[in-house]
Amino acid sequence: MSLKIHGIAASRASRPLWVALELGLAFEHVPLHYKDGATHTPEFLALNPNGHIPVLQDEGVVVWESMACALYLADNYKGPDGLNLAAQTKAESAEILRWTFWVVTECEKDALTILMHTLVMPADRRKPELVAQAVSRLAGPLRVIEQHLAGQSTGAAYLAGERFTVADIAVASVLAWVKPAPELLAACPATAAWLARCLDRPAQLQVRAMSRKG
Numbered sequence: 528m529s530l531k532i533h534g535i536a537a538s539r540a541s542r543p544l545w546v547a548l549e550l551g552l553a554f555e556h557v558p559l560h561y562k563d564g565a566t567h568t569p570e571f572l573a574l575n576p577n578g579h580i581p582v583l584q585d586e587g588v589v590v591w592e593s594m595a596c597a598l599y600l601a602d603n604y605k606g607p608d609g610l611n612l613a614a615q616t617k618a619e620s621a622e623i624l625r626w627t628f629w630v631v632t633e634c635e636k637d638a639l640t641i642l643m644h645t646l647v648m649p650a651d652r653r654k655p656e657l658v659a660q661a662v663s664r665l666a667g668p669l670r671v672i673e674q675h676l677a678g679q680s681t682g683a684a685y686l687a688g689e690r691f692t693v694a695d696i697a698v699a700s701v702l703a704w705v706k707p708a709p710e711l712l713a714a715c716p717a718t719a720a721w722l723a724r725c726l727d728r729p730a731q732l733q734v735r736a737m738s739r740k741g
Contacts (some may be wrong), residue, residue, distance in 0.1 A: 530554040530597070533571075534580030535561070536737035539593035542700045544737065546693060548599045548730035550606035556737075576738055589683035594627050594697055612693040622687035623694040626672075630698045631684070633668040637661035638704035645707035662708045669705075673715040684721060692724075701723035 532547060535558045537542035538739050547554050558564050566578045574582045575591040583590040583599065590599045601612040619675050640661040644653045648720055672697025686694040704721055712719040727730065 531556040531557055531558045531584040531585045533574070533582040533584075535559065536740075538580055539579075539603050540581035540596075541734050541738065542593040542696060543581055543596035543600055545730055545734050546600040546612060548733050549612060549696070549728070550600065550610060552600070552606075556635075568734040593697075594631060597693055597697055598627065612691070612696070614687070614692070619687045619692065621688075623692055623697075625699050626686045626694045627697040629668075629671075630701045633644065633671075634665060634698075634705075635664045635701050640649055641708050642704040643663075645712050659709065664713060665705060665708075665711055666714070669711055669715050669718060672702075673718045676721050684717065686721075688737055691728075693707075695721075695725050699731075 530547070530552060532540060532543050532554055536544055536556075538561055559571070563579055564582055566575070569726070571582075573577060574584070576590055577591065579591065581591070581593050581596055583596040585599075585603075585649065588599075590596050605611050614623050638661070640657050644655070644658045672686075675686070685691050686698060699722055702718070703726055714723065
């Protein structure tokens with residue numbers, strides 16, 4: 528199979544996996560873990576010298592960085608009945624680029640802190656004070672996305688307009704990590720409703736099922 532996605536689903540590899548499943552693509556999933564040196568073998572470093580997952584291989588093209596992998600798939604493939612997650616207009620292109628870079632620069636670090644120190648790390652290593660600081664810092668960025676979504680048509684808003692795109696996958700894959708801090712989403716009802724719509728999609732449910740399997 529020409530298309531391969533390396534990386535366990537319980538990692539940032541979930542982003543290109545979500546795109547591939549939305550588009551109904553045929554691909555080989557290589558569930559490589561980020562622990563125990565698996566990403567630092569000579570074979571893997573030949574694909575990604577940074578030693579991180581995910582890595583995407585497509586007919587000789589190698590892509591790393593999770594958001595780049597997601598954008599690459601959206602830009603190069605369509606799904607059943609012409610499903611298109613990529614930009615179709617200049618305005619959509621601007622929104623997709625803007626929100627994808629925004630969530631990485633403004634939200635990802637603090638969202639990951641919340642996830643790690645509430646759910647992932649052993650209880651004796653969790654630091655509630657770091658969670659509190661991350662929650663405080665994220666309140667501002669979440670007001671930005673709330674203002675954007677609250678200005679869209681009621682009940683059908685997505686980040687690039689009225690259509691689900693790769694921008695929604697990029698941002699929802701990060702903001703899902705803030706769910707263990709429910710006060711953040713409670714203060715942003717339009718964002719909470721948008722996030723629920725994204726996370727209830729069948730392709731995302733498939734990714735979560737893959738994550739539970741390891």
